[in-house]
Amino acid sequence: MSNVKLSMELNALSTPTQTQTPQKPLGSRLLNRLVGPVILLLLSVGFFWKILLTDQYTWLDSPDLVNLVLPWFQLEAGEWHRGRVPLWDPYIYGGQTLIGQAEPGVAYPLNWLLFWMPLRDGWIRQVYLHWYYVAIHFMGALFCYWLCRDLKRSVGASILAGAAFGFGGYLGAIDWPYMINGVVWTPLVFLYLLRVFRGERPGASAAASGAFLGMSWLSGHHQIPIFISLTVAFVWLFHIFRNGKPEWRLIRLGALFTLILILVSGVQALPAYEYGKLAKRWVNLDQPVGWKEPVPYLVHDMYSFPPSNVPRIFVEGPEKIIEPMIGVVAVTLAFFGLALAWDQKPVRLLTAVAIGGLLFSFGRNNVFHGIIYALVPLVEKARTPAMAIAVFHFGVAVLAAFGVDSLLAQKESRWRGRIMVALVVFGGLLFGLQVGLALAQRAPGDDRFMVNALVAFLLASVLYGWWKNHIGRTAVVSLATFLMLIELGNAAPFLWRNRSDKSRVSFLSKLTENSDIASFLKTVPWPLRAEVSSQDIPFNFSDWYGIDMFCGYQASLPENLLQIGPFSQRAKNMFGVNYSLARKPPGPNYKEVFQGESGLKVYWNPDAFPRVWAVHEAVQVSGQNGINSVMGDERFDLRHKTFMLTSPPRLETCGDSDQVRLLKRSTGSLTIDAVMQCTGMVVISESYFPGWVATVDGKPATIYEAYASIRGVLVGPGKHRIVMKYLPRSVILGAIMTLSGLLIAALLCFPRR
Numbered sequence: 001m002s003n004v005k006l007s008m009e010l011n012a013l014s015t016p017t018q019t020q021t022p023q024k025p026l027g028s029r030l031l032n033r034l035v036g037p038v039i040l041l042l043l044s045v046g047f048f049w050k051i052l053l054t055d056q057y058t059w060l061d062s063p064d065l066v067n068l069v070l071p072w073f074q075l076e077a078g079e080w081h082r083g084r085v086p087l088w089d090p091y092i093y094g095g096q097t098l099i100g101q102a103e104p105g106v107a108y109p110l111n112w113l114l115f116w117m118p119l120r121d122g123w124i125r126q127v128y129l130h131w132y133y134v135a136i137h138f139m140g141a142l143f144c145y146w147l148c149r150d151l152k153r154s155v156g157a158s159i160l161a162g163a164a165f166g167f168g169g170y171l172g173a174i175d176w177p178y179m180i181n182g183v184v185w186t187p188l189v190f191l192y193l194l195r196v197f198r199g200e201r202p203g204a205s206a207a208a209s210g211a212f213l214g215m216s217w218l219s220g221h222h223q224i225p226i227f228i229s230l231t232v233a234f235v236w237l238f239h240i241f242r243n244g245k246p247e248w249r250l251i252r253l254g255a256l257f258t259l260i261l262i263l264v265s266g267v268q269a270l271p272a273y274e275y276g277k278l279a280k281r282w283v284n285l286d287q288p289v290g291w292k293e294p295v296p297y298l299v300h301d302m303y304s305f306p307p308s309n310v311p312r313i314f315v316e317g318p319e320k321i322i323e324p325m326i327g328v329v330a331v332t333l334a335f336f337g338l339a340l341a342w343d344q345k346p347v348r349l350l351t352a353v354a355i356g357g358l359l360f361s362f363g364r365n366n367v368f369h370g371i372i373y374a375l376v377p378l379v380e381k382a383r384t385p386a387m388a389i390a391v392f393h394f395g396v397a398v399l400a401a402f403g404v405d406s407l408l409a410q411k412e413s414r415w416r417g418r419i420m421v422a423l424v425v426f427g428g429l430l431f432g433l434q435v436g437l438a439l440a441q442r443a444p445g446d447d448r449f450m451v452n453a454l455v456a457f458l459l460a461s462v463l464y465g466w467w468k469n470h471i472g473r474t475a476v477v478s479l480a481t482f483l484m485l486i487e488l489g490n491a492a493p494f495l496w497r498n499r500s501d502k503s504r505v506s507f508l509s510k511l512t513e514n515s516d517i518a519s520f521l522k523t524v525p526w527p528l529r530a531e532v533s534s535q536d537i538p539f540n541f542s543d544w545y546g547i548d549m550f551c552g553y554q555a556s557l558p559e560n561l562l563q564i565g566p567f568s569q570r571a572k573n574m575f576g577v578n579y580s581l582a583r584k585p586p587g588p589n590y591k592e593v594f595q596g597e598s599g600l601k602v603y604w605n606p607d608a609f610p611r612v613w614a615v616h617e618a619v620q621v622s623g624q625n626g627i628n629s630v631m632g633d634e635r636f637d638l639r640h641k642t643f644m645l646t647s648p649p650r651l652e653t654c655g656d657s658d659q660v661r662l663l664k665r666s667t668g669s670l671t672i673d674a675v676m677q678c679t680g681m682v683v684i685s686e687s688y689f690p691g692w693v694a695t696v697d698g699k700p701a702t703i704y705e706a707y708a709s710i711r712g713v714l715v716g717p718g719k720h721r722i723v724m725k726y727l728p729r730s731v732i733l734g735a736i737m738t739l740s741g742l743l744i745a746a747l748l749c750f751p752r753r
Contacts, residue, residue: 036145036155040162044138047167047485050496051130057496058126058508059133059175063538066507067553069177070124071543072104073114077124078546079667080115088668088726091542092552093561094529094575094687094710099268099731100275101556103178105220107268107738110135110181136177140184141166144394147187148401151194151346156477157404161397163481164330168488169393173323175492178220183390185219186228187398188212193232193257194346197239202253204749210257211745214264214738222272224390226382227360229261230372231353231391263741267734274690274730281556283383290559294380297364300373304363305386315430316448316490321386325491326393328426328456329484330400332419337402339415347402354395361388404480407463408473416467420460427456448490455483510539517581517596518545524579524593527611527662529685531572532581536600550577560709561687563627570631574638574707576685578608609639609685612672614658614715616680617641618648618706627708642681642706649704649714654678672722676715682722683712691728696720 050057060070076098079086086106089098099106110132117128145162153161165171165187174180192209196202213232217225236257240250262269280288283299303321313324314331334354341347363369363385373379407416430453462479465471471479497504514537521528522545529548532541542549550572557566564571569587579593580586580603590603621630621643630636630643640656642648659675660682674682683706694701694713697720706712713722 032155036149036159036162037142039159040141040145040166041138043159043163043485044134044141044166047163047489048130048134048137048493050493052134056498056500058130058499059492059496060126060129061497061506061508062175063507064176066510067539068103070511071540072098073111073129074124075543075546076104076106076111077115077117077119078122080112081119084667086667087728087731089543090665090667090686091546091548092540092554093550093557093566094685095689096554096558096687097271097275097689097691097726097728099728100271100279102222102268102272102275103220103555105178105181107218107734108181108220109218110139111177133175133177136180136184137166137171139166140171140180140187143184143187143191144397147191148398150191151398151401153401154405154408154477156474156481157401160333160404160477160481160484161401164326164400164484164488165394165397167485168330168491169324169326169397170322170387170390171393172488172491172493173325176221179224179387181219182216182221182224183228183394185212185216186390186394189216189228189232190394190398193235194349196250196253196257197345201749202249203256206253206257207260207745207748210260211264211742214261214741217261217265218268218738220268222378223382223384223387225265226378227357227388227391230360230376230379231356234356235349235353260741260745263737263744266737266741267731270730270734270737271728274728275556275558278560278689279556279558280562282554288556288562295383297370297373297380299383300369300380300385301364303384303386304365304369305361305389307362307365310358314426315452316494321384322389323491324389324393325487326396327484327487328423328452329459329480329487330396332423332459333401333403333407333480334396334399335403335419336407336415337399337404340406340410340413341402344402347399350395350398350402354392354399357388357391357393357395361386361392404477407466408476416463420463420467423456423460423463427453427460430456448494451490452487455487458483510537511544513598514541514581514596514600517594517598517600517602518547520594520596520602521545521547521579527576527665528579529576529608529611530579530581530602531577532600536581536583550575558687558689558709560705563624564707564709565628565631568631570634570638573605573608574685575710576609576611578605579603580605610660612660612662612674612682612684613639614660614674614676614680614682615640615642615706615712616651616653616678618651618681619643620647621645621708638707642683642712643708644705645708646705649681651680651714652678654680668726670724672724674715674720674722676717676720678717680715681706681712682715683707683710684724685710687711691726691730692724693727694722694724696722 045052051059060066075089076086087099089096098104105111114128114132117125141162144165145158148158148161170183171180189209189212192205195205196209213228216228236254240247240254277291280290282288283295284302285296285299289295305321305324309324313326314328316325337347338351359366360369369385430449459480462476466476497506521530529550531550538553540552541547542552580590581600582603583600585603589607590605592601593604594602617640621627654677657677658680661673663671663673672682672684681704688705688709688711692703692711694703696713696715701713704712
């Protein structure tokens with residue numbers, strides 16, 4: 001009996017049924033899978049033709065990119081090519097943790113690929129930076145395409161949605177790498193999150209979703225990951241409590257998601273948290289704020305997206321806070337998706353996500369933003385609510401894919417005519433506005449919104465042609481994508497500077513204006529540390545040229561450095577600032593030693609301390625008042641006496657005949673030789689920060705926070721070799737967490753037999 005049953009089952013499996021379709025050959029399936037990505041790659045190259053197909057334009061010519069990002073990238077690329085991971089930046093303000101600042105993107109894998117690219121005479125090459133920028137946008141487009149395909153959208157609709165997300169909206173408007181690197185992972189986060197709720201390998205899907213959100217946190221900046229995490233948290237809570245009582249299966253999956261998220265983000269999150277607690281950050285107020293001080297709501301108020309700017313979602317115009325335009329085509333198709341596919345759960349969810357992102361971006365105009373600001377941890381650190389428009393753009397892009405397929409599937413829908421009329425009216429209003437302003441001789445300086453008017457008319461024509469059977473399905477999708485790309489091309493790429501345009505200020509040219517001064521400074525006896533006013537050199541000269549500077553373009557600084565008053569002459573002398581780049585002598589004792597072609601001069605400061613020295617007397621001071629008292633008292637001899645906020649070690653007095661010399665220093669280590677007459681403290685004017693470890697003659701030694709801000713090591717009499725290395729536990733533990741999270745997610749996602 002059992003043999004008969006088995007035979008019947010085998011016959012049933014081998015007999016085709018009406019629901020079974022012959023499987024296509026492997027080559028054909030692979031080709032079908034590659035069509036969309038290849039088309040998106042070609043669209044990426046074509047859309048960014050200005051920087052890939054010519055050498056006349058660049059995306060890099062803006063203040064923040066030139067002053068901050070490019071110097072960071074130059075430093076990091078140089079370190080990778082020397083075989084070192086750039087965890088510490090020794091060149092700025094006596095040294096700062098690079099990975100702890102997060103924005104340099106030390107822990108982000110795509111940046112590693114950029115930094116490994118061949119250098120030209122030691123310099124990072126602009127052509128690779130251009131491809132890097134396009135790669136970010138291609139990733140966003142590709143990931144959105146994959147999400148749409150996973151939602152059973154057609155290839156054409158998925159390509160259109162991918163292009164809308166990757167080239168328009170937030171990704172098309174923002175040029176800071178550490179911001180756009182975080183948002184590109186959003187589609188993959190939702191791809192696997194939606195699989196969880198559909199019951200498709202829920203454990204593996206929850207782990208994958210958490211891992212991709214963790215990758216977003218590795219990108220550098222905290223703002224977009226916070227907004228994505230907040231959105232995802234609301235989606236989880238909705239599904240967990242949608243039946244009025246908690247669904248424990250989803251709670252367990254949510255816990256797995258959260259665990260993987262925390263683990264994968266660890267290598268960046270832990271150092272950033274460590275630095276954040278010890279630093280103060282400028283938030284566009286007179287005074288910086290510390291970790292325990294919430295960013296004042298006044299700042300969120302200033303950087304909210306004005307509701308009056310909502311029409312800018314459809315049309316181009318002058319920028320306010322952020323460029324919100326995603327265009328007439330994408331928004332129209334998203335409306336089609338909302339109207340014609342409302343019965344599908346993903347559409348309802350994505351609509352809620354999009355509306356939630358838009359309302360949250362209003363900030364001060366949305367009372368619920370204030371409630372979330374006050375109650376949800378970390379949200380107050382995301383000081384620009386307007387950036388949450390990225391969540392809205394993501395939702396609109398995916399809804400547009402549903403709109404394309406629904407439009408083609410429901411040809412006789414009553415919404416067809418309504419939206420065609422709306423497009424004609426919209427285009428007519430824009431056209432009429434332009435004509436009226438022209439007749440009144442008040443035509444706006446930015447007339448790109450006329451492109452949106454023309455696109456509205458043309459899209460209505462395409463829909464009419466489809467309705468009347470004059471054009472086919474492929475033509476509809478192709479023409480809609482074509483019109484959308486024309487719209488989006490009038491956003492950020494439209495404003496890129498042409499190298500031949502002499503009427504516009506070039507920020508990039510500032511990088512080479514004082515190269516002769518950099519060459520001179522590299523010839524003077526080492527060690528040196530210089531300073532310069534931001535009016536004379538606005539960019540981070542230190543990181544760009546690899547020269548110690550006690551100044552820089554920074555969003556934050558360690559609190560222990562700020563508390564000693566780092567801009568006073570006594571503090572600069574103590575930090576060994578022995579050269580100054582200025583147009584006139586900064587003080588009576590400064591001596592001119594070089595003049596650059598720009599007119600900027602180099603002055604030598606004979607009063608600067610050596611980079612390392614020894615002291616045999618230490619006192620304890622109490623708090624900020626004690627530090628102010630000592631730093632303001634000229635009678636307190638900083639050269640021979642140190643002060644500390646904690647109880648100092650016991651030192652011996654034996655004259656001033658110690659010999660202390662800095663032998664070598666790299667970004668993450670330094671070596672000192674010391675010959676001491678008796679027990680004293682060897683001090684090096686490098687910033688004190690957790691993670692530095694020291695050995696004296698190969699034996700572990702304690703690093704003291706001398707002068708409440710720099711490093712000191714207790715050394716006995718005799719000749720000694722002191723070695724310091726930056727080996728932060730936060731990075732080591734974070735790396736273990738990240739690798740563990742990725743490994744767990746990979747094992748859970750490994751295909752079953």
